[in-house]
Every structure is written in structure tokens, then in C-alpha cells.
Amino acid sequence: MTDDAVSSRRLALARDVLATEADAILNVSARLDAVFLRAVDAALMCRGRLVVTGMGKSGHIGRKIAATLASTGTPAFFMHPAEAAHGDLGMITGDDMVLALSNSGETAEVVALLPALRRKGVSLLAITGRPESTLAREADWHLDAAVEREACPLGLAPTSSTTAALALGDALALTLLDARDFREEDFALSHPGGSLGKRLxxxxxxxxxxxxxxxxxxxxxxxxxxxxxxxxxxxxxxxxxxxxxxxxxxxxxxxxxxxxxxxxxxxxxxxxxxxxxxxxxxxxxxxxxxxxxxxxxxxxxxxxxxxxxxxxxxxxxxxxxxxxxxx
Incomplete structure (x- = not known):
């Protein structure tokens, strides 16, 4: 294969990845319904923190969502599900709300937390790619982040699914921002070390x-x-x-x-x-x-x-x- 052919193939693959992930986000957007609005209302009424949890790649996405929530007016932090099972669950109170991410909805470390969360009286919002999964069924509110296919050419690496979950988390955070009438000045108070904080x-x-x-x-x-x-x-x-x-x-x-x-x-x-x-x-x-x-x-x-x-x-x-x- 010539150098030009190799370059063309690589560009075509990169463009296909972006197109596939863009389609995944658009499909998630089309599925948003009243459940999303009820989840937003619940988060607004939450007297505690929004505790985000997830394992593996979902955990990485969860950390980003928690950071976005915290910086846009919704008190939030990330809790590793494996550490939660060994004592970190003590960080959660009955006033908190948990946002759990799992593409399969069957991640063992996350599902194992459900009985303890119920005993604490914690409300649960789940983002999964399978509405029929254990996590989706047990959640008070489930947001469907299912994708038709991963952008990975092998169909293995989480790509479209993690992008869809991240975008859905951003949609949640920014809808809450708007509902709280969160302003630039409020954002600056959470970012005193950033350029916006300096300006404001x-x-x-x-x-x-x-x-x-x-x-x-x-x-x-x-x-x-x-x-x-x-x-x-x-x-x-x-x-x-x-x-x-x-x-x-x-x-x-x-x-x-x-x-x-x-x-x-x-x-x-x-x-x-x-x-x-x-x-x-x-x-x-x-x-x-x-x-x-x-x-x-x-x-x-x-x-x-x-x-x-x-x-x-x-x-x-x-x-x-x-x-x-x-x-």
C-alpha cells in the first residue's frame, strides 16, 4: 500500500470515528424525555451532594461529570465503587443522590452497592446503555445512553458509549446550571485560580x-x-x-x-x-x-x-x- 493510500485510509477511519460518535450523541438527544426532567427536578431538590460513581472507563467519565457538576453549581464528587465497598460508602448520607454510570448496567462493583444505598435511603440516577439491566431497573431514574456501535474498528474499546455518557452528563450539569440561574460570577467563585476567576x-x-x-x-x-x-x-x-x-x-x-x-x-x-x-x-x-x-x-x-x-x-x-x- 502506498503512503498516499495509507494516509487516506487513516483519515477515513478518523472521520468515521467522529461521525459515529456524533451520531451516538444525536441519538441520545432524540431519546431525552420526561424522565430526564424528573431527574433534574430531583437533583435540584437534593439537600446533599450528587455522588457520581462508575468503574473502568465509566469511572473516568464519571470523574469528569462530577467535576463539571461541581464547577457549575451542583455540589458533587466522585466515589470509586470498589473503594465504596470498603468504607467509602460512609461519605454518603441520606440527603445525597447517587449518579451511577455503567454501559452494561451490570458492572459488579456498582451493582454490589445497590442494597447499601437503599438502606441509606439514597435516591439513584443511572446512566446505562441497557434499559433492561439490573442498574437501570433498580434506579429511581434511568437515562438511556445506548449506542448502535462503538467507534472502535474492532468494536471493543468503549468509544461511542463513553462519549454518549459524557455528553449526557454535560446535558444534566448544564440544565441544572440554567435551573439554578448560575452566573459567570458564581462560576468564577469556583475557579479563582483560572483566567475567568481573575477577570471576575x-x-x-x-x-x-x-x-x-x-x-x-x-x-x-x-x-x-x-x-x-x-x-x-x-x-x-x-x-x-x-x-x-x-x-x-x-x-x-x-x-x-x-x-x-x-x-x-x-x-x-x-x-x-x-x-x-x-x-x-x-x-x-x-x-x-x-x-x-x-x-x-x-x-x-x-x-x-x-x-x-x-x-x-x-x-x-x-x-x-x-x-x-x-x-
Missing amino acids: LVRVADVMHSGPALPVVRPDTRLKDALYEISRKGLGMTAVCDDDGQLVGVFTDGDLRRLLDRDAFDLDGPVGAVMNRAPRHIGAERLAAEALQRMQQDKINGLLALDAAGRLTGALNMHDLLRAGVV
């Missing part, structure tokens, strides 16, 4: 320079001394405030370059004569992501921050946002 949780006050680190001079300060202040504080600018502490202007590195271009400056003259009298600013309580957006829109590198009373309280630049992970 970090405030200007968290990253700004304040107190002794805040560059500020009076309008009658010599331009030379204002430049020293800019250099000492390292923000590329200095705020200019009057005797009452009210912000009246700003002088930046860019303002200095423009003065040099015009050759129209006096190092011993007051900075108030050459300052920008319309300084761009933002509330210290605003999100740092808003400061980033403002800088990008106005094509500037820094902003002054004001408190609720409109008084200067801090300053920040793009480097501060980079360090905070907002950018």
Missing part, C-alpha cells in the same frame, strides 16, 4: 499602588521634581492633586515625550502648567478587567483610581494587571 473577582483596589507607593505631586511642584516622583514610583506617571487632595491632573511619560517633541518645557516650571487636566480614572471598587478594557480603548498604559468620594486612592498600570493574571 479581582478588583482595582486589589492590584493598585496606594499609600507611599502612589505617585502624587501638587500643581506647583517643579516639573523636574515631578519627573523624580515618576521615576521613584515606577508607574510611568504621577497624579497631580490640589491642597485638598482633589485630583486635578496627571503627568505621564507620554506627556514628557510630547513636550520634548515641541521643545516647549521648563524643568523648573510648575508641573501644573503642562499636566493633562483631564486625567483618566476608574473607581477602586471596579473590576480590574474593566480597567484593562479602559486602557485598551483609550490606548493608555495606566489609570488613576478614585474612592467612593471621588478622592485619589491609587494608581495602576498594565504591568500590574499582567502580574495579577487579568491580562
Whole structure:
């Protein structure tokens, strides 16, 4: 077989795998009915956690589903069924709900848990590929994830079946997300270390320079001394405030370059004569992501921050946002 023929065969196989798994998901979608809605209602009313369990490949899928549930507003965790039979069942209370995954519906380690779960009074939601299986029959709610065939060319490796189960778990998690009116802000609270968390949780006050680190001079300060202040504080600018502490202007590195271009400056003259009298600013309580957006829109590198009373309280630049992970 030529190299071109081998390449064509491999591409055809890969495309067939994707098409087979896509068809499996569409078929599962077409079978969704009122049982799915009842399972969603039960999960919403659950006072405890949604405990996900499964063995082998179903276990791997279960871990992902549990993680998705937990990050989208439904308290959940994964419990290994073999470990559950040796003590981990103690993690489950009567207020919990169990989501059990098994393509055959006959996985010994999962089925063995059913009597103990019943004694605890735990409600059971099952995802299987066989509605007539033991797990499906014993469940309070059964979601059918049956597939016509696995995408594996040998028909052996779980592929379409695991993809269908994962997609069904995602459908459950995101339907619950919508029912709980879960918002971006809620998602960020579960992901404080991620980029979304940074954008939705970090405030200007968290990253700004304040107190002794805040560059500020009076309008009658010599331009030379204002430049020293800019250099000492390292923000590329200095705020200019009057005797009452009210912000009246700003002088930046860019303002200095423009003065040099015009050759129209006096190092011993007051900075108030050459300052920008319309300084761009933002509330210290605003999100740092808003400061980033403002800088990008106005094509500037820094902003002054004001408190609720409109008084200067801090300053920040793009480097501060980079360090905070907002950018």
C-alpha cells in the first residue's frame, strides 16, 4: 500500500470515528424525555451532594461529570465503587443522590452497592446503555445512553458509549446550571485560580499602588521634581492633586515625550502648567478587567483610581494587571 493510500485510509477511519460518535450523541438527544426532567427536578431538590460513581472507563467519565457538576453549581464528587465497598460508602448520607454510570448496567462493583444505598435511603440516577439491566431497573431514574456501535474498528474499546455518557452528563450539569440561574460570577467563585476567576473577582483596589507607593505631586511642584516622583514610583506617571487632595491632573511619560517633541518645557516650571487636566480614572471598587478594557480603548498604559468620594486612592498600570493574571 502506498503512503498516499495509507494516509487516506487513516483519515477515513478518523472521520468515521467522529461521525459515529456524533451520531451516538444525536441519538441520545432524540431519546431525552420526561424522565430526564424528573431527574433534574430531583437533583435540584437534593439537600446533599450528587455522588457520581462508575468503574473502568465509566469511572473516568464519571470523574469528569462530577467535576463539571461541581464547577457549575451542583455540589458533587466522585466515589470509586470498589473503594465504596470498603468504607467509602460512609461519605454518603441520606440527603445525597447517587449518579451511577455503567454501559452494561451490570458492572459488579456498582451493582454490589445497590442494597447499601437503599438502606441509606439514597435516591439513584443511572446512566446505562441497557434499559433492561439490573442498574437501570433498580434506579429511581434511568437515562438511556445506548449506542448502535462503538467507534472502535474492532468494536471493543468503549468509544461511542463513553462519549454518549459524557455528553449526557454535560446535558444534566448544564440544565441544572440554567435551573439554578448560575452566573459567570458564581462560576468564577469556583475557579479563582483560572483566567475567568481573575477577570471576575479581582478588583482595582486589589492590584493598585496606594499609600507611599502612589505617585502624587501638587500643581506647583517643579516639573523636574515631578519627573523624580515618576521615576521613584515606577508607574510611568504621577497624579497631580490640589491642597485638598482633589485630583486635578496627571503627568505621564507620554506627556514628557510630547513636550520634548515641541521643545516647549521648563524643568523648573510648575508641573501644573503642562499636566493633562483631564486625567483618566476608574473607581477602586471596579473590576480590574474593566480597567484593562479602559486602557485598551483609550490606548493608555495606566489609570488613576478614585474612592467612593471621588478622592485619589491609587494608581495602576498594565504591568500590574499582567502580574495579577487579568491580562
